[in-house]
Amino acid sequence: DECIDCGVCEPECPAEAIFPDSDDRATAWAERNRDLAKIWPNITRKGTPPADSDEWKNKPGKEALLSREPGQP
Template structure:
């Protein structure tokens, strides 16, 4: 099992999860984070740290569609090991539905 970053992270990207990850398995996109499934050790410390509640175990039905997205972008985006600044409008985006279409494939800055 692994953890998966899901839709609510899009345009929120708080990054609190990055600080607590003991194996540095987060990768950063322009407006989204992903977890590399082969690096995640399933410790679960990231899940409660996410203010947007966007991190779920891959066994959760809500995570299924996002597992492949995490796998794909974790091989294309740079690794992130330190918490950065969340977008200024992150709170406005938290909880908004249908954000999947806003996911940018562009890499972010670690």
């Protein structure tokens, strides 16, 4: 809900998982994002990617693993 549509995050996402809200691929995630943004902490700085991040980059079925419990920074 805080997005100002500047587009800076899209090319910075290493998993290419960020789409403009006008993209059909974003439709299913818009409501989920609105809900989870209220309970997950706001990321304010870039961290170190997990060691296995490349293994998970294009793995299908990750949505089923999504938790409402925020991770630890």
